[in-house]
Amino acid sequence: MTLRSLWHKSPFYFFIPTLLIAFVLLLLLSYTIKLEEQIGRKLFTISTSDLFSITQNCASQVENLLHSQQDYVEALKNDVTLQRRVESYLKTLLTPNIKYAYLVYKDDRGIFRFLSDASNKEDKAMINQKLDIESPEWFRIYEEKRPVIIHHTLLHQLSLTYLLPIQYDHQVQLVLAIDFSVQKIEEVNYVLTILKRGIIGIMVIIGVILFFLILQAIRLKDIRKNSFIDKLTGVYNRNYLQHYQDLIPLDDYIIAALDIDYFKKINDTYGHDSGDQVLTQIAQTLLTSTREKEDIVIRYGGEEFLILARMQKNDPSTPLNIIEKLFSTIQNTRFVLPSNESIQLSVSIGVNLVPQKSRTFQEAFKLADVALYNAKSKGRNTIEIYDESGHKDQRGHLSLAEIKAAIEEDRLTCYYQKIIDVETAQISHYEALLRLFDHENCIVTPDKILPSIQGTFLLRNITQKVLGVCYQQLRLHPKLCINVNLNPQDIIDETILSLLKTYAQDPLIAKRLGLELVETEDLVRKEKAKENLSMLKRLGYQIFIDDFGSGYSNFIYLAELKPDFIKIDGSIIQKILTDTISFLLVKNIVTFAKEAGIQVIAEYVSDEGICEQIRDLGIRYAQGFFFSRPEPASSLCD
Amino acid sequence: MKHVIIISLLAIFTYADNYTFLVKPYQKEIELEAKIIAEIAASSLNEPLRLFIPEMSKLEKSVYAQYATLSATCEDANFIFINKNIDANSICHAKNTLYFTNNYRKLLSDERYFGAFFWNKSRPNIVFIQRRLQAHRIHLPSSFEQFIESIE
Numbered sequence: 001m002t003l004r005s006l007w008h009k010s011p012f013y014f015f016i017p018t019l020l021i022a023f024v025l026l027l028l029l030s031y032t033i034k035l036e037e038q039i040g041r042k043l044f045t046i047s048t049s050d051l052f053s054i055t056q057n058c059a060s061q062v063e064n065l066l067h068s069q070q071d072y073v074e075a076l077k078n079d080v081t082l083q084r085r086v087e088s089y090l091k092t093l094l095t096p097n098i099k100y101a102y103l104v105y106k107d108d109r110g111i112f113r114f115l116s117d118a119s120n121k122e123d124k125a126m127i128n129q130k131l132d133i134e135s136p137e138w139f140r141i142y143e144e145k146r147p148v149i150i151h152h153t154l155l156h157q158l159s160l161t162y163l164l165p166i167q168y169d170h171q172v173q174l175v176l177a178i179d180f181s182v183q184k185i186e187e188v189n190y191v192l193t194i195l196k197r198g199i200i201g202i203m204v205i206i207g208v209i210l211f212f213l214i215l216q217a218i219r220l221k222d223i224r225k226n227s228f229i230d231k232l233t234g235v236y237n238r239n240y241l242q243h244y245q246d247l248i249p250l251d252d253y254i255i256a257a258l259d260i261d262y263f264k265k266i267n268d269t270y271g272h273d274s275g276d277q278v279l280t281q282i283a284q285t286l287l288t289s290t291r292e293k294e295d296i297v298i299r300y301g302g303e304e305f306l307i308l309a310r311m312q313k314n315d316p317s318t319p320l321n322i323i324e325k326l327f328s329t330i331q332n333t334r335f336v337l338p339s340n341e342s343i344q345l346s347v348s349i350g351v352n353l354v355p356q357k358s359r360t361f362q363e364a365f366k367l368a369d370v371a372l373y374n375a376k377s378k379g380r381n382t383i384e385i386y387d388e389s390g391h392k393d394q395r396g397h398l399s400l401a402e403i404k405a406a407i408e409e410d411r412l413t414c415y416y417q418k419i420i421d422v423e424t425a426q427i428s429h430y431e432a433l434l435r436l437f438d439h440e441n442c443i444v445t446p447d448k449i450l451p452s453i454q455g456t457f458l459l460r461n462i463t464q465k466v467l468g469v470c471y472q473q474l475r476l477h478p479k480l481c482i483n484v485n486l487n488p489q490d491i492i493d494e495t496i497l498s499l500l501k502t503y504a505q506d507p508l509i510a511k512r513l514g515l516e517l518v519e520t521e522d523l524v525r526k527e528k529a530k531e532n533l534s535m536l537k538r539l540g541y542q543i544f545i546d547d548f549g550s551g552y553s554n555f556i557y558l559a560e561l562k563p564d565f566i567k568i569d570g571s572i573i574q575k576i577l578t579d580t581i582s583f584l585l586v587k588n589i590v591t592f593a594k595e596a597g598i599q600v601i602a603e604y605v606s607d608e609g610i611c612e613q614i615r616d617l618g619i620r621y622a623q624g625f626f627f628s629r630p631e632p633a634s635s636l637c638d
Numbered sequence: 639m640k641h642v643i644i645i646s647l648l649a650i651f652t653y654a655d656n657y658t659f660l661v662k663p664y665q666k667e668i669e670l671e672a673k674i675i676a677e678i679a680a681s682s683l684n685e686p687l688r689l690f691i692p693e694m695s696k697l698e699k700s701v702y703a704q705y706a707t708l709s710a711t712c713e714d715a716n717f718i719f720i721n722k723n724i725d726a727n728s729i730c731h732a733k734n735t736l737y738f739t740n741n742y743r744k745l746l747s748d749e750r751y752f753g754a755f756f757w758n759k760s761r762p763n764i765v766f767i768q769r770r771l772q773a774h775r776i777h778l779p780s781s782f783e784q785f786i787e788s789i790e
Contacts, residue, residue, distance in 0.1 A: 100759045111784060125758060129742065130787060132763045179759060 032199045059164040059176045072173040073105045076115045090118035100179040233283030236298040245361040254319045255352045256307040257368040261380040263303035274337040289326035346381035411437045415630035419623045429481040483514035491529045510540030570604025668701045676705035679717040690715030
């Protein structure tokens, strides 16, 4: 699923870390502010603990000095000696942290003026010089007649002005002012600065880490997105499905498996570039026919797509309408090839409308796959809905995904059934039969494997695998002859032909490897197929026509193909004792074969009566449970 | 996302001088001084202000230019603010020009100055001498009343 779906599934995965980080940062910030306030308060208390008493003492001294005077202001203005003594008192207050100490009064206009100033010559104010005050707090001392502390909050350093009233007859006559700064407590300031810088540093580091985490998350999202996109078609790929399949809410979607009909023919006829272009156009058609934010399109195999159409509440038909729409859109579209030719295509679609009834996505997908198989069985170019009641017998079929997995995990093998020379009772050949081990290590037979992979590249892969297995057995047992079943498509497949040519370089292999083919219209009508068969015969391979007498059988074409053996279909042999037509059919085939120089093998010989009958008819070779069942490679003997 | 980050960074850098003086030199004091001088000069003159400050630094120029029209020479100016330890006589002899100082003692000693703006006990102080205001026929608004001193 997309991150969007993950978000739907578990938003807390995103919320909790974000909230936690935000909470920690807020906590840190509030702690810093509180700490700063606390240290500021503490600093103020420590710094001013003795300041007030010393200043108070100085004010008392000045008051005592002026006590005999009625008008302190005039006395000071007029008496230089008095001025010097007051200044000397004020100077005792000056320290590195008390920068200014001065005596002022308020005139009739409400303007403060200096009477004495302990500052050095450059800063010293003159007597009666005006002092512009910055705060109306200064006037409060005349009303309250008590010391006033004015904090200078705007300044960077912790500083204050301390005002003390000097009274005469309960009237404030003078104001002793000191400007105090705590900058002198450098050690405390230093520690505080380090602490603040440390906290800011941590916050910066957290911020940087967070920034890089976000950056990495974005990059990871991009990388993941790229790894989940099929480069050819631009839709999601198999990785995406594997990664998110457990997160797909089965209640929310219907699952449709789509297969392009006869896609292999496009590749074979027009080339792989055309095949790729068709795939791209199909994918684009799927994307435009589905809802961008609701539905998901995945290419999970060569020409196989999976569509997850989201169900709307109270309207379960909508997603099926979408599938029908895309089906008809594909039917009505002409797909342009690189050569500017255009072709029409059809698709087969299997739909599972009830994925929620399955325990896992894989199970739900398998049911869509079963429906797809049915669509193919019914002649393709159709939509087949999975019907639980009507498909119980299909439950044993493997899905394409399971077969692919089995090939990749090397769980394919061959069992071997004897073909007996009835005249000598000796083993003439073995027929290699495909077997697959499922995840429970149970054997799965071809009837559960082959139907769903007809027309797909998987069939060729399986032939390749079987040929490889048999080749190894032939090398291990130099006297054995083994037959391999080929599909009509294999005869025109370059990969298979190339493999057979390679094996034929060892003449001892080619003459012992029989190629069994079912006689079909394709096989006999295609010149290429006939040419390839002739070529294989020249290389030394023996050609066996399988299931002769059933389906498409034509004596004339049989003469054209010139096989070495024909294997009469088991369904005819089984009835040879009871059905006159079957008996006559076999008798005529044998007569024709003898005249054409073709050896005959009877299949499905299940008892002694049938064995006797075929011997009487002159059939030399026989195969069936009467002689042996298919057995693993360990039973092979030269 | 990229655009949001770029726009945020641009906005932060544009207003960086509001948060730190690492980007530009600290200029708050000069700003305050420039505002006050521009206000005083504008209130003192009956014509558009042409301010001259001798030996102006780059920072002063950039700050003062925001609040007043600066004059390159003393002769072209109608308001001269001497904020450095410079002898006013050595600068110019324009007669119909208003002189302002940043030194209280200079104000008292030199008749040419009609007022001063200076820092006293880390506080900004403004003083006008009433007699000199009258001599220059300067009528300040009532908001300046508290700064006028009748010093003889």
